[in-house]
Amino acid sequence: MASHELNALPGMRPAEGKWARVFSSHPFDLILDRTEGIYLYDTNGRRYIDVSGGALAMSIGAGDRRVLDAMARQAERFGYVTPAMANAPRADVCERIARLAPGDLNTTYLVSGGSEAVESAIKLARQYHLATGNPRKHHVIGTWDSYHGMTLGALSVAGGPGYRIPFDPQLNGSPHIRHCRRPSERPLGVSEEDWGRTCALELEEMIHYLGADNVAAFIATPVGAGKDYGLVPPTSYWTTIRAICDRYQVLLIADEVVTGFGRTGRWFGMEHFGVVPDLMVSGKGISSLYFPVGAVTVSDRVNEPFRQGAYFIHGHTHMGNPIGCAATLAVLDVIEQDGLVANAAAVGEYLHGLLRERILPLGPIADVRGKGLLAILELVKHKDTMEFPDPAADPETLFQAVAYKHGLSFYMSLYGPRRPSAMKRGVPVFITPSLCLTRAQADEIVDRLEKVVVEWGETVG
Numbered sequence: 460m461a462s463h464e465l466n467a468l469p470g471m472r473p474a475e476g477k478w479a480r481v482f483s484s485h486p487f488d489l490i491l492d493r494t495e496g497i498y499l500y501d502t503n504g505r506r507y508i509d510v511s512g513g514a515l516a517m518s519i520g521a522g523d524r525r526v527l528d529a530m531a532r533q534a535e536r537f538g539y540v541t542p543a544m545a546n547a548p549r550a551d552v553c554e555r556i557a558r559l560a561p562g563d564l565n566t567t568y569l570v571s572g573g574s575e576a577v578e579s580a581i582k583l584a585r586q587y588h589l590a591t592g593n594p595r596k597h598h599v600i601g602t603w604d605s606y607h608g609m610t611l612g613a614l615s616v617a618g619g620p621g622y623r624i625p626f627d628p629q630l631n632g633s634p635h636i637r638h639c640r641r642p643s644e645r646p647l648g649v650s651e652e653d654w655g656r657t658c659a660l661e662l663e664e665m666i667h668y669l670g671a672d673n674v675a676a677f678i679a680t681p682v683g684a685g686k687d688y689g690l691v692p693p694t695s696y697w698t699t700i701r702a703i704c705d706r707y708q709v710l711l712i713a714d715e716v717v718t719g720f721g722r723t724g725r726w727f728g729m730e731h732f733g734v735v736p737d738l739m740v741s742g743k744g745i746s747s748l749y750f751p752v753g754a755v756t757v758s759d760r761v762n763e764p765f766r767q768g769a770y771f772i773h774g775h776t777h778m779g780n781p782i783g784c785a786a787t788l789a790v791l792d793v794i795e796q797d798g799l800v801a802n803a804a805a806v807g808e809y810l811h812g813l814l815r816e817r818i819l820p821l822g823p824i825a826d827v828r829g830k831g832l833l834a835i836l837e838l839v840k841h842k843d844t845m846e847f848p849d850p851a852a853d854p855e856t857l858f859q860a861v862a863y864k865h866g867l868s869f870y871m872s873l874y875g876p877r878r879p880s881a882m883k884r885g886v887p888v889f890i891t892p893s894l895c896l897t898r899a900q901a902d903e904i905v906d907r908l909e910k911v912v913v914e915w916g917e918t919v920g
């Protein structure tokens with residue numbers, strides 16, 4: 460579909476006039492007027508369901524008075540405090556996270572978003588080793604196809620070539636392994652748990668070749684990323700990774716930016732595997748997008764050198780911003796008071812059932828996977844061939860355009876068509892609405908989604 464045809468779809472607008480001078484990868488987006496609960500309204504008064512919850516990030520609904528009032532009250536008292544000065548909102552957030560986080564993840568460093576939190580975790584891991592007599596430990600091993608944010612350190616450990624390779628000269632050359640591979644790649648006769656262990660051994664192999672004395676940390680998301688977005692590994696994958704990290708004094712960094720704060724039906728994704736990381740990175744749902752907030756939470760062991768006086772070489776003007784802390788506290792209150800973690804588990808299960816029953820049989824849907832309210836569709840031209848449509852046809856924008864027409868708003872990523880078709884993977888479609896989703900709203904999403912997938916398939920087919 461040519462771009463002038465996309466412009467003709469309702470809710471779309473060409474990037475002209477002042478819009479042409481705005482950096483945006485979605486030039487045809489509707490013009491947002493206001494948001495409420497799981498709904499977006501454009502300036503023409505049309506309503507859309509925010510299926511992806513912003514950028515996989517809304518843990519509570521939009522426009523919640525409890526959060527807006529808490530932010531306003533804090534702004535009236537003080538809207539900023541230098542990082543050096545003590546203040547109650549920051550202490551309260553850190554204490555609350557310590558209560559919610561598993562194991563001895565008791566100390567939190569607050570920043571302004573997921574990428575900054577990843578940077579902070581990488582630097583903390585390095586400084587921990589420097590402070591504990593392991594000065595050569597510096598490599599942070601990442602996973603191919605992962606995404607950890609757009610700052611240079613985060614891009615170094617990420618694995619998607621499209622956004623990493625252009626910056627290669629500036630990156631630190633972090634080594635990568637594969638994340639847990641798909642069950643479909645599991646050889647006949649190998650159990651799921653054995654497969655998890657086999658996949659995890661790639662980490663040990665990489666540590667062997669780099670030399671354990673040189674490896675500071677391993678960073679990964681609890682569930683698959685990139686082309687295998689939302690793939691839930693067997694428990695043995697993560698328990699084996701944990702054991703390998705312990706064996707070689709490699710710190711385990713769990714990137715919970717997407718999975719944290721209830722998304723998968725537990726407070727944190729790693730809880731599904733009973734594994735406690737050494738450092739946990741959060742963002743997105745922690746403040747449900749009411750304010751830019753990120754966090755790195757560390758175990759007592761990792762914090763010990765800093766507690767004893769080692770200086771963490773870091774600092775951002777907006778770290779622990781008091782309005783952000785007030786927003787975070789209020790969001791966490793809403794999640795707890797409204798039982799949204801349990802709701803994500805229950806409505807998530809219901810939604811996965813609907814998707815398997817009604818959406819998976821459709822030709823362009825190669826897979827449905829995930830956990831809780833992290834549901835991922837894998838979109839291809841047709842599942843029989845596993846080909847993705849010609850990237851020149853801009854199939855992702857087309858999917859969004861068709862979805863807008865049917866009253867659904869999706870956040871799409873850069874993963875899909877910018878990859879050799881030899882890899883035979885589709886583009887992930889994120890069904891990650893606010894954790895307050897009801898069963899009736901899940902029904903409505905699936906009713907509309909069915910039409911979107913069919914129409915998209917007919918157009919690209």
Ligand SMILES: Cc1ncc(COP(=O)(O)O)c(C=O)c1O
Nearest residue numbers: 572573574606607608716717742
């Ligand atoms: C797993 C993961 N980590 C980190 C980030 C970076 O977070 P932010 O965009 O808030 O910097 C993202 C963003 O999508 C993410 O998905």
